[in-house]
Amino acid sequence: MERSQITTYINANKERFLNELLDLLKIPSISADAKYSGDVNKTAEAVKQRLIEAGVENVEISKTKGYPVVYGDKLIDPKLPTIIVYGHYDVQPPDPLELWDSPPFEPVIKKTALHPDGAIFARGACDDKGQMYMHVKAFEVMMKTGTLPCNVKFMIEGEEEVGSANLGPWIVENKARLKGDIILISDTSMIANDTPSIDVGLRGLSYMEVEITGPNRDLHSGVYGGAVANPVNVLCKMIASCHDENNHITIPGFYDDVVELTKEERDEMAKAPFNLNDFKKDLDVEQEQGEKGFTTNERTGIRPTLDVNGIWGGYTGEGAKTVLPSKAFAKISMRLVPNQSSDKISEIFKNHFEKIAPKSVKIKVSHHHGGEPVVVSPNSAAFKAASMAMEEAYGKKPIPTRGGGSIPIVALFKKELGLDSMLMGFGLDTDALHSPNEHYGLFNYYKGIETIPLFYKHFVNNK
Numbered sequence: 352m353e354r355s356q357i358t359t360y361i362n363a364n365k366e367r368f369l370n371e372l373l374d375l376l377k378i379p380s381i382s383a384d385a386k387y388s389g390d391v392n393k394t395a396e397a398v399k400q401r402l403i404e405a406g407v408e409n410v411e412i413s414k415t416k417g418y419p420v421v422y423g424d425k426l427i428d429p430k431l432p433t434i435i436v437y438g439h440y441d442v443q444p445p446d447p448l449e450l451w452d453s454p455p456f457e458p459v460i461k462k463t464a465l466h467p468d469g470a471i472f473a474r475g476a477c478d479d480k481g482q483m484y485m486h487v488k489a490f491e492v493m494m495k496t497g498t499l500p501c502n503v504k505f506m507i508e509g510e511e512e513v514g515s516a517n518l519g520p521w522i523v524e525n526k527a528r529l530k531g532d533i534i535l536i537s538d539t540s541m542i543a544n545d546t547p548s549i550d551v552g553l554r555g556l557s558y559m560e561v562e563i564t565g566p567n568r569d570l571h572s573g574v575y576g577g578a579v580a581n582p583v584n585v586l587c588k589m590i591a592s593c594h595d596e597n598n599h600i601t602i603p604g605f606y607d608d609v610v611e612l613t614k615e616e617r618d619e620m621a622k623a624p625f626n627l628n629d630f631k632k633d634l635d636v637e638q639e640q641g642e643k644g645f646t647t648n649e650r651t652g653i654r655p656t657l658d659v660n661g662i663w664g665g666y667t668g669e670g671a672k673t674v675l676p677s678k679a680f681a682k683i684s685m686r687l688v689p690n691q692s693s694d695k696i697s698e699i700f701k702n703h704f705e706k707i708a709p710k711s712v713k714i715k716v717s718h719h720h721g722g723e724p725v726v727v728s729p730n731s732a733a734f735k736a737a738s739m740a741m742e743e744a745y746g747k748k749p750i751p752t753r754g755g756g757s758i759p760i761v762a763l764f765k766k767e768l769g770l771d772s773m774l775m776g777f778g779l780d781t782d783a784l785h786s787p788n789e790h791y792g793l794f795n796y797y798k799g800i801e802t803i804p805l806f807y808k809h810f811v812n813n814k
């Protein structure tokens with residue numbers, strides 16, 4: 352396969368490739384908010400149509416207990432390898448809306464310092480509609496240029512942003528038609544547009560909710576204040592006690608199963624270019640913060656965390672109200688690393704919080720969702736193929752990195768299907784995933800479409 356064949360086809364169809372993505376981005380497929388269920392389903396329908404148009408066969412909207420999985424395949428020869436493409440068509444809620452410079456579901460293209468060729472600003476532009484759609488277009492390119500070298504199966508889900516609870520059962524039920532050689536995913540980041548990298552790890556997750564109840568009703572904070580526990584005060588103290596002065600997590604047993612990297616492995620990791628000043632400047636913080644004894648990349652890549660994702664209770668309306676609240680709540684998530692187990696950590700967390708809650712309050716700890724961490728071998732055939740593909744497209748060998756985010760279904764692909772995943776992501780960490788003004792570079796979009804067929808070629812050649 353000639354790379355020029357691919358680039359010629361992409362160049363001739365650039366505008367259409369872009370417009371099709373913009374149309375997808377206009378549908379608010381927010382899986383977390385039931386108000387948008389019509390739009391989530393509409394997006395599944397749109398993905399189905401686009402797969403059919405690209406030449407995928409047996410395309411169907413496959414029901415689950417939640418939002419459907421869009422499945423389709425193109426099986427050209429049972430003797431050839433099969434690549435299973437995974438992606439998600441759902442997106443995070445866009446809140447807070449007032450921090451967006453343009454409406455989240457009305458995509459616009461603007462230049463930025465890191466994206467001088469322009470970037471698409473919209474919720475889901477990078478995570479994951481833009482990255483998922485590159486695979487649909489790369490497939491079209493291979494079909495239209497007669498260069499598809501193997502079998503392909505598409506599995507695009509609609510519940511990734513809410514924990515993929517129904518995808519696990521779905522892959523078990525569909526085991527028979529999910530036979531393949533590798534799961535190919537573009538839902539992670541790379542270092543920079545001139546520094547390609549490939550994630551060889553994802554963190555796991557354990558997401559909890561804590562409810563603290565003090566007195567049986569809201570009270571006048573003057574009449575009762577000082578004589579009964581304030582659940583907000585209590586919850587804050589409990590949370591604060593979870594980290595020591597070195598930002599080490601204090602929950603007994605929390606680090607028991609954590610795999611410590613060798614000096615050699617850490618030295619290898621440290622070779623990845625990283626500029627702490629740029630990092631701080633981008634976030635407008637004077638100083639970074641994290642676990643003592645670890646670098647910023649180590650803190651996000653190979654160390655577990657505990658973070659409050661939301662906390663509420665008492666009066667939060669306009670003005671002031673002197674109230675001693677009856678209840679306080681917090682959503683707390685922990686990012687996990689090999690070999691921590693999500694269930695075990697959730698249990699440890701629950702027991703610890705129940706234990707440290709003072710007698711003056713009642714506590715309820717519940718579990719939202721979780722997922723196991725994963726590491727991918729940089730010596731696998733798939734990694735080599737991805738590395739060769741990126742080197743061919745970018746003119747530089749990609750650097751293996753450990754991603755801080757989570758894609759819980761990846762561990763289940765391994766457990767249930769016995770399949771490894773290749774995390775070939777093309778976004779940047781600074782593309783504001785889950786934040787206001789999420790965007791995805793046009794360069795990244797087209798480069799991804801160019802790189803994916805090269806992965807297919809090298810993967811099949813090296814098999």
Ligand code: BES
Pocket residue numbers: 478479511512513514515538539540553556720722754755756757758759784
């Ligand atoms: N695509 C992200 C995960 C990601 C982003 C991995 C960047 C590595 C680099 C995915 O859509 C995501 O946001 N996952 C959630 C987990 C889920 C259970 C809600 C996450 O990481 O918070």
Ligand code: MN
Pocket residue numbers: 439478479511538
């Ligand atoms: Mn994603």
Ligand code: MN
Pocket residue numbers: 443478512784785
């Ligand atoms: Mn996400």
